[in-house]
Amino acid sequence: MRERKKARTRDALIRSALELIAHKGYEGTTVDEIAAAADVSQRTFFRYFANKEEVALAVQNMVEAQFLAALRARPAGEPPLTALRNAALASWDGVGEAVTALVPIDLHVRVYRMIESTPQLLAAHLRRLAELEEGLAEEIGRREGLDVRTDPRPRILVAAFSGVMRVTGKVWGENLDGDMASLRRITSEYLDQIGPALAEEWSKYGGVDQKA
Structure with a gap:
């Protein structure tokens, strides 16, 4: 009790x-x-x-912690990018329930936008993201039997993945009608664009509707 x-x-x-x-x-x-x-x-x-600052970022910190936990729970045989993608999508299911049980989703969206536009909060948020990215890279290294201190691939992969996730969050935060279902959908669509975005001939690949 x-x-x-x-x-x-x-x-x-x-x-x-x-x-x-x-x-x-x-x-x-x-x-x-x-x-x-x-x-x-x-x-x-x-x-x-x-x-x-800590209480203002509490929900974001909860979301990040659930994502790292979801990655650690992924099957050992999944390739690194697949594991990151599946962890992100799997974590949204629990995250959506946890967030809405705590605050209305529209309030979460408004505060998310405020974090992006408030220098002190944004700086703190980016510091937390840097810590999360290091944790993700270390977990990828552990899964693949690599030492992140000598092999740059886990950090490079996580940097690319995190960049896509930040774009996803920005697009979702700008959508006045955004909800957790739309966040999950946009996340899936944008992560699917990592391969095409790295291709040399963009004209061979279709784009993604940013209002999805």
């Missing part, structure tokens, strides 16, 4: 933070306001989050 209560308090702080940030902006929102909206003290806030 104690763990459930802690989880409810943490979730309430995240919801309150995102609602305030979406309404007032990141700079215009204070830790005191977040704590008050969640009906807890400032001291309680700091038991769960180190600062305002």
